[in-house]
Amino acid sequence: MGDNGKPTVGIFGFTGCAGCQLNILNIEDHLLELLELVDITTWRMAKSENSKGPWDIAFVEGSIAKQEEVVRIKAIRENSRILVAIGACATHGGLPAMRNFRDIDEMKRIVYGEKNDHVDVIPIKRVADYIHVDYELPGCPMDKDEFIRTVKALAVGKTPDIPNYSVCYECKIRENACLLKENKFCMGPVTSAGCGAICPTYGAPCEGCRGPVAQVNWGAEYKILKEMGATDDDIKRRFLKYCPVVADTPEFKELNF
Amino acid sequence: MSSTYIMKRSDLLKLVQAAMDEYDIYGPVQRRTTWVFDKIDDPSRIDMDYDNTMMSLKKFFIPSKEVMMRFNLREMSIDDSLPDVKAERPQLLVGVHACDIHALLFLDRVFGGKYVDPYYVARRENTTIIGLNCIDPCKHGFCKSVNTHIVNEGYDLYLTPITGDKYYVHVGSPKGDRLLTIAGKLLREATDEGHEAFKASMKHKHESLPVGLHLDNINETFDMAWDDPIWARLGEECMNCGSCALVCPTCYCYDVADELDLSLSNADRTRKWSTCLYHDFALVAGPHNFREDPPARLKYRFYHKIRGALHDHGIIACTGCGRCIEHCPAGISVKDVVYELQKRRVGVPVVKGG
Amino acid sequence: MQITLTRENEYLPDLAKLMKKTKLTEMESLFEFEFLDNNVRKYFTYNPGQFVQVSIFGVGEAPFSVSSTPTRPGNLELGIRQTGNVTDAIHNLNVGDVVGIRGPYGNGFSMDKLCGKNLLFIAGGIGMVPLRSVINYIMDKRDDYGKVTIFYGACLPDERVFVDELENVWPNAPDVEMHQTVDECHETWQGNVGVVTCLFDVCKVASENTVAIICGPPVMYKFVVQDLMKLGFKGDDILLSLERKMQCGVGKCAHCQIGHKLTCIDGPVFTFSEVQRLQEAI
Structure with a gap:
């Protein structure tokens, strides 16, 4: 707790686009009310003076892409009572982890030239691969309302309620016609809800940015997309785009492609 | 005195x-590849030739999310939402198919009984229904197979399309009488010619609606089928997305949660739809999950809708509307x-088709 | 005769104040509540085995079996394990804090039908929470019931609930036989070691004119019932109090459905004959 009795909060960025942190700034309407609940003592994006901890709650954005980041995330963990990973990069590797599927030495050469030994690059992982994460707010970007709900819950000592059922729930409630029925490669059935099915609502198929639903049945989705004419590559791209870490899960390996 | 017009x-x-001065009006409107019951400000948007809507009428009686009560944590007081629900403007639902009226009659049993759900009942009492007799089959429905193609109650007016671009109108309740008053000269009493046209439409209906299966011995079938390999097979296809239950006109499961406002001094107690397909549906503290395997949850849904509903209410909880078939991404x-x-x-003759 | 106050909205809780809080184990405490409203206090009664829904405003609502007995009017006693949002909040309550309570719900035990019977209680862990209500009801009307045998099993000695009654009250009551066991050996423990069914070897139970009443963790029921059947118990003479997820408590939300029955309306007390016909019940 801070001097004023409010929980102290640190917000940290790792490898990613910083869009989730920006989304916290975008809360605008409720940001002041939020600051009544917690004391943000560290947030380099928004503050010039920042505490070095400890924090009651740490929100961590971005994937872990460098050795230096491994050290830093461990230090944040040690200084935080509760640690929440925010956004697809932090929870599932996100878009940056696409590089895991390429030859890293060749990429280093292309970007940094022949003399690239000093470049600190490791295979990209999500935050939970290095430290214990208490809660994950997935999505690209993380959902603002979910963030607010989580802060409220943590401020009163409750476990935040983060959906683990499929996007179809929110899509059906909004009475959207099913995009799979329109032959669009939608990831809704195997993706966790919480986004309000925003993409399908505007006619764009779900890209799976919130990661797999509880007890995901990849095989069934694979079969549906395959019958619609998707190639294995199409499907792999869909499954791994925002969530490269699922490539290591047994359910995914079972697909054998 | 006739009650047909x-x-x-x-x-x-x-x-x-x-009727707009008196009611909020909802009717079938096309949206992309499906139809929805939408708020009607311009009556010409109503499409009475609609195949089926994606969501049934249940959304008007158990909204997907509703605040049941509000708590003031400082004063420790409870503010019930029921008076607000009761004060809502009366709603008029236009063009409701027979299967959906049957679904409401089923929900009436669920939300009535020993304990009455007052929010449901308040909305039900506040609603007037203009039914629409389907005389031609829809794409995925199988109402005649489950005996929901005919209704004798549950509507206030019931429209049967007859020759000459007319409706044969039956009045089912005092709320229907109120609509008659509003309609004034738009309706005239049916004559023998009208009765004959109605009979012709019904003859057409009986000939055109297929019967695809029957429900003889359905209890025994389900009692025998608990270990049937079909459940494992369906389990491979089903993603437990819950679409079937969400679009189902008789699925009513819900979750309750409290949500604090940002001042942390007020909270809403909200209920929202849930489905038995979801992982935490039967999860208790421990943790212990009474249906941990996804296929067990799919099977449970079938058993609850057929076997459970027959036991509790004497009718199955399937109206043959075909929505779950149309909207299942896996095609189950x-x-x-x-x-x-x-x-x-049961090995008795069953009919395929329809 | 149970008088219930008719109410328009069954979902609205009544306000109740925490009067006393007693630690039972590391994880469980006994909470005693009193309704604020005089009328509710006067008319609220229940059967042993029924449950109530407790609300912590802003956190949520959850069902809890009643541990007190209607034969001792006064505070409503609930034995509660700390295991989630609502129970965390209940454990954090201070005496004098106000919660919401509605109920009682479920069938509970038909105490009239049990009159004249010998009773065998088999409880595991916090399965004793609802059974304590029945046992104390019988203690208060001792002449109406036959011999009482109590089997109680817990994982560890420290995890036993209502230890004072287990050790000092019930064993000293007339015609009561009390046996306890723990799953794991413990330095300070002199008694039986093993799962609760090991007590069948310690104490010979006669099935004649006897009703067995069981409550415990989900895994326990099947094994206990098997042993009872071997001893000649009939399905109708085995009563099980079952746990399920509940949201409404009044048969609407469908979370507690077992096969074609609702735990909150048809249960939580079922005969084994009923349970036998329900898939996935135990």
């Missing part, structure tokens, strides 16, 4: 227009499943 089909729009068909089980289990 004749109305020109085009005059329905005039009736809706005239309740009709085909029941057909297959009936065929293998």
Whole structure:
């Protein structure tokens, strides 16, 4: 707790686009009310003076892409009572982890030239691969309302309620016609809800940015997309785009492609 | 004194227009590849030739999310939402198919009984229904197979399309009488000619609606089928996305949660739809999950809708509306499943098709 | 005769104040509540085995079996394990804090039908929470019931609930036989070691004119019932109090459905004959 009795909060960025942190700034309407609940003592994006901890709650954005980041995330963990990973990069590797599927030495050469030994690059992982994460707010970007709900819950000592059922729930409630029925490669059935099915609502198929639903049945989705004419590559791209870490899960390996 | 009338089909729009002062009006409107019951400000948007809506009428009686009560944590007081629900403007639902009226009659049993759900009942009492008799089959429905193609109650007016672009109108309740008053000269008493036209429409209906399966011995079938390999097979296809239950007109499961406001001094107690397909549906502290395996949850849904509903309410909780078939991303068909089980289990003649 | 106050909205809780809080184990405490409203206090009664829904405003609502007995009017006693949002909040309550309570719900035990019977209680862990209500009801009307045998099993000695009654009250009551066991050996423990069914070897139970009443963790029921059947118990003479997820408590939300029955309306007390006909019940 801070001097004023409010929980102290640190917000940290790792490898990613910083869009989730920006989304916290975008809360605008409720940001002041939020600051009544917690004391943000560290947030380099928004503050010039920042505490070095400890924090009651740490929100961590971005994937872990460098050795230096491994050290830093461990230090944040040690200084935080509760640690929440925010956004697809932090929870599932996100878009940056696409590089895991390429030859890293060749990429280093292309970007940094022949003399690239000093470049600190490791295979990209999500935050939970290095430290214990208490809660994950997935999505690209993380959902603002979910963030607010989580802060409220943590401020009163409750476990935040983060959906683990499929996007179809929110899509059906909004009475959207099913995009799979329109032959669009939608990831809704195997993706966790919480986004309000925003993409399908505007006619764009779900890209799976919130990661797999509880007890995901990849095989069934694979079969549906395959019958619609998707190639294995199409499907792999869909499954791994925002969530490269699922490539290591047994359910995914079972697909054998 | 007759309670049957004749109305020109085009005059329905005039009736809706005239009713607008008194009701919030909802009717079938096309949206992309499906239809929805939408709020009607312009009666010409109503599409009475609609195949089926994606969401049934349940959204008007158990909204997907509703605040049941509000708590003031400082004063420790409770503010019930029921008076607000009761004060809502009356709603008029136009063009409701027979299967959906049957679904409401089923929900009436669930939300009535020993304990009455006052929010449901308040909305039900506040609603007037203009039913629409389907005389031609829809794409995925199988109402005649489950005996929901005919209704004798549950509507206030019931429209049967007859020759000459007219409706044969039956009045089912005092709320229907109120609509008659609003309709005024748009309706005139049916004559023998009207009765004959109605009979012809019904003859057409009986000939055109297929019967795809039957429900003889359905209890015994389900009692025998608990270990049937069909459940494992369906489990491979089902993603437990819950679409079937969400679009189902008789699925009513819900979750309750409290949500604090940002001042942390007020909270809403909200209920929202849930489905038995979801992982935490039967999860208790411990943690112990009474249905941990996804296929067990799919099977449970079938058992609750058929076996459980028969036990509790004497009727199955499937109206044959076909929504779950139309909206299942994996293409699982309740009709085909029941057909297959009936065929293998009780071995009596079953009809395929429809 | 149970008088219930008719109410328009069954979902609205009544306000109740925490009067006393007693630690039972590391994880469980006994909470005693009193309704604020005089009328509710006067008319609220229940059967042993029924449950109530407790609300912590802003956190949520959850069902809890009643541990007190209607034969001792006064505070409503609930034995509660700390295991989630609502129970965390209940454990954090201070005496004098106000919660919401509605109920009682479920069938509970038909105490009239049990009159004249010998009773065998088999409880595991916090399965004793609802059974304590029945046992104390019988203690208060001792002449109406036959011999009482109590089997109680817990994982560890420290995890036993209502230890004072287990050790000092019930064993000293007339015609009561009390046996306890723990799953794991413990330095300070002199008694039986093993799962609760090991007590069948310690104490010979006669099935004649006897009703067995069981409550415990989900895994326990099947094994206990098997042993009872071997001893000649009939399905109708085995009563099980079952746990399920509940949201409404009044048969609407469908979370507690077992096969074609609702735990909150048809249960939580079922005969084994009923349970036998329900898939996935135990």
